[in-house]
Amino acid sequence: MTAPVATAAPPPSAASGSLLSKLEIDVRMLGMLAALAVIWIGFDILSGGVFLTPRNLWNLSVQTASVAVMATGMVLVIVTRNIDLSVGAILGVVGMIIGVAQVQWLPAYLGLEHWLTAPLAVLIALVAGGLIGLFQGWLIAYLGIPSFIVTLGGLLVWRGAAWWVTTGQTVAPMDTRFKAFGGGVEGALGATTTWIIAAVACGLIIVGLGLTRRRRLRFGFPVRPGWGDAVIAVVACGAVLATAAIFNAYPMPMGSARTWAEARGIAWPEGGLFISQGVALPVLIAIVVGLVMTFIATRRRFGRYVFAIGGNPEAAELSGINTRWTLMKVFGLMGLLCGISACISTARLNAATNAAGTLDELYVIASAVIGGTSLAGGIGTIAGAMLGALVMQSLQSGMVLLGVDTPLQNIVVGAVLVLAVWVDSLYRRRIK
Amino acid sequence: MHTNGTTPLVEMRNISIAFGGIKAVDGVSVDLRPGEVVGLLGHNGAGKSTLIKILSGAYRPDAGEIYVNGEHADIATPRDAKRYGIETIYQTLALADNIDAAGNIFLGREVLTPYGTLDDATMEAETRKVMARLNPHFRRFKEPVKALSGGQRQSVAIARAIYFNARVLIMDEPTAALGPAETQQVADLVLQLKKEGIGIFLISHDIHDVFGLADRVSVMKNGKLVGSANVQDVTQDEVLGMIILGKCPPGATPGPGAS
Numbered sequence: 001m002t003a004p005v006a007t008a009a010p011p012p013s014a015a016s017g018s019l020l021s022k023l024e025i026d027v028r029m030l031g032m033l034a035a036l037a038v039i040w041i042g043f044d045i046l047s048g049g050v051f052l053t054p055r056n057l058w059n060l061s062v063q064t065a066s067v068a069v070m071a072t073g074m075v076l077v078i079v080t081r082n083i084d085l086s087v088g089a090i091l092g093v094v095g096m097i098i099g100v101a102q103v104q105w106l107p108a109y110l111g112l113e114h115w116l117t118a119p120l121a122v123l124i125a126l127v128a129g130g131l132i133g134l135f136q137g138w139l140i141a142y143l144g145i146p147s148f149i150v151t152l153g154g155l156l157v158w159r160g161a162a163w164w165v166t167t168g169q170t171v172a173p174m175d176t177r178f179k180a181f182g183g184g185v186e187g188a189l190g191a192t193t194t195w196i197i198a199a200v201a202c203g204l205i206i207v208g209l210g211l212t213r214r215r216r217l218r219f220g221f222p223v224r225p226g227w228g229d230a231v232i233a234v235v236a237c238g239a240v241l242a243t244a245a246i247f248n249a250y251p252m253p254m255g256s257a258r259t260w261a262e263a264r265g266i267a268w269p270e271g272g273l274f275i276s277q278g279v280a281l282p283v284l285i286a287i288v289v290g291l292v293m294t295f296i297a298t299r300r301r302f303g304r305y306v307f308a309i310g311g312n313p314e315a316a317e318l319s320g321i322n323t324r325w326t327l328m329k330v331f332g333l334m335g336l337l338c339g340i341s342a343c344i345s346t347a348r349l350n351a352a353t354n355a356a357g358t359l360d361e362l363y364v365i366a367s368a369v370i371g372g373t374s375l376a377g378g379i380g381t382i383a384g385a386m387l388g389a390l391v392m393q394s395l396q397s398g399m400v401l402l403g404v405d406t407p408l409q410n411i412v413v414g415a416v417l418v419l420a421v422w423v424d425s426l427y428r429r430r431i432k
Numbered sequence: 433m434h435t436n437g438t439t440p441l442v443e444m445r446n447i448s449i450a451f452g453g454i455k456a457v458d459g460v461s462v463d464l465r466p467g468e469v470v471g472l473l474g475h476n477g478a479g480k481s482t483l484i485k486i487l488s489g490a491y492r493p494d495a496g497e498i499y500v501n502g503e504h505a506d507i508a509t510p511r512d513a514k515r516y517g518i519e520t521i522y523q524t525l526a527l528a529d530n531i532d533a534a535g536n537i538f539l540g541r542e543v544l545t546p547y548g549t550l551d552d553a554t555m556e557a558e559t560r561k562v563m564a565r566l567n568p569h570f571r572r573f574k575e576p577v578k579a580l581s582g583g584q585r586q587s588v589a590i591a592r593a594i595y596f597n598a599r600v601l602i603m604d605e606p607t608a609a610l611g612p613a614e615t616q617q618v619a620d621l622v623l624q625l626k627k628e629g630i631g632i633f634l635i636s637h638d639i640h641d642v643f644g645l646a647d648r649v650s651v652m653k654n655g656k657l658v659g660s661a662n663v664q665d666v667t668q669d670e671v672l673g674m675i676i677l678g679k680c681p682p683g684a685t686p687g688p689g690a691s
Contacts, residue, residue, distance in 0.1 A: 215553050216553065219554075219557045221553070221557075299549040300549060300550065301542050304550060307528070308531060308535070308539055311530035311576075312526065312529060314524070315525075316528060316539070317490075317510070318488070318510050319510065319526070319540035320509065320514060320540040321539070321540050378530035
């Protein structure tokens with residue numbers, strides 16, 4: 001009596017609804033992309049065509065990476081109705097630890113510039129960040145201390161601890177291989193690698209769309225029209241290839257290119273060489289983190305529990321979910337991501353300072369919120385938060401290009417944050 | 433208390449629990465047999481919901497024991513209760529509003545693919561089947577349950593309880609938020625499940641609801657059991673007397689709370 005129901009029912013979305021609902025595209029996300037386009041084009045006009053150059057966009061992508069990585073974790077934290085104010089301070093202390101590890105501890109055993117230094121430093125960063133996060137998560141989930149207080153305390157404690165590691169001395173320079181995590185000449189992956197990554201990404205998009213479609217058809221669920229899937233595939237692959245092309249259009253600076261060529265025994269011609277930077281390693285890391293976090297949030301049981309806890313903590317508990325352990329893992333994951341960001345920003349600066357990551361907590365929270373994460377909990381997407389990070393960074397570097405004073409930059413960023421949340425709340429009220 | 437030979441599906445013996453010095457449930461014993469509907473009656477604050485939350489694993493009792501099929505059962509968490517086949521439809525429905533119907537029905541018991549990812553397609557297909565039985569007009573499978581009407585939300589909560597082959601079903605004020613047609617639907621469902629041999633605890637403060645459906649009633653007042661009775665042995669007025677005055681009529685078995 002039940003089997004034919006699914007197929008007999010007319011697909012409700014196909015019968016009514018606009019083009020967007022037919023394609024099942026998130027309208028909010030489209031709005032954010034539109035806002036980003038306005039910001040980019042606006043700055044490009046105001047700066048006389050400097051903003052939309054491969055060079056500026058490449059730099060923008062590298063500058064966004066660290067905050068974007070942490071924003072993916074902040075989404076899950078905020079979705080569970082919590083907050084983490086300590087991410088910048090965790091980044092600071094982990095950065096100091098791996099700085100000292102590379103400059104003092106590891107060379108004592110391995111010697112300077114050993115190939116193991118960089119992987120070990122990353123491992124230390126992940127473990128240190130993860131443990132700090134788990135510890136804070138334990139205080140929040142099992143001792144019942146509000147996350148606002150635990151992480152406010154954490155902000156002070158870990159910032160102080162960052163100073164304590166070297167009693168305030170800056171540690172530099174970093175291991176050469178480690179510097180790749182910051183982008184720059186060491187971390188530029190080059191044209192060929194970039195094209196290969198882009199091609200693989202396009203392949204995955206097409207295969208993913210196809211598999212989803214086949215699965216829904218097998219169960220007799222309504223699917224997008226075939227042309228809809230085709231449009232999405234073309235747009236998504238086009239975006240990937242365009243991004244790759246932009247990254248590849250930015251050449252290495254002459255000096256670096258010359259060193260690069262000499263190291264490979266290539267003759268240096270009179271007019272110089274055009275050697276593409278390609279995608280920067282930190283940007284690739286941020287993209288991979290975004291994909292993995294999206295997978296965790298939407299395809300894994302853990303992610304489902306995180307959203308259930310945010311939607312109704314009591315219901316989650318009554319469903320038999322171990323809400324405390326889930327919450328502790330959310331903060332552990334946040335700490336782990338701070339560890340990754342610590343690698344990126346320490347490598348980019350080529351130095352570990354106890355002030356690294358100052359105010360990052362605010363940028364990370366702002367990115368998540370601009371990206372549509374609801375502070376009431378239960379709602380948020382990883383992609384939105386990363387886009388939010390890109391919007392924030394675009395505003396900031398655009399204003400730097402225009403020579404806007406720092407205090408005014410802060411005023412604009414703050415105002416945009418409030419405006420974005422207001423517009424979002426209007427949108428949500430309208431669709432209700 | 434009446435015994436008709438069969439081992440009770442569930443027996444709660446001398447259950448007590450206190451919150452901050454106030455005994456919410458004090459030495460209460462109730463039992464339930466296969467295919468039986470037991471109405472649990474009492475004023476707001478009489479301790480019905482608390483007693484039932486102990487059975488569903490939400491609270492741990494300070495004293496007393498629970499037996500399932502005659503064997504001692506240790507129910508410490510909601511997960512334990514579900515393992516014994518005890519499912520609960522809470523008064524608040526306990527739905528995560530931001531998640532769709534399938535996500536709620538399978539919450540905590542998700543179907544996974546061989547790769548350990550959520551098998552949303554299978555869960556949606558199963559949801560379509562169970563919802564077709566409960567609420568054939570239900571179409572909004574992809575929307576968060578926040579967008580659903582009261583009756584639709586109720587059917588999602590019921591679907592969650594019956595999908596996993598419950599042997600004991602606890603319904604806490606199941607019709608409080610429903611209109612007359614939907615109330616009738618729930619009543620039909622109770623009778624159908626009873627026929628399948630499921631034991632049902634029906635909690636309500638509306639005596640008319642309970643009298644139409646229950647085989648027996650147990651009445652609580654101020655955390656204590658006033659008494660239990662077969663519905664044919666007592667009148668509605670007598671049961672009202674139990675609820676309001678704590679007075680146990682001759683047709684009922686008195687409990688510790690009888691005055």
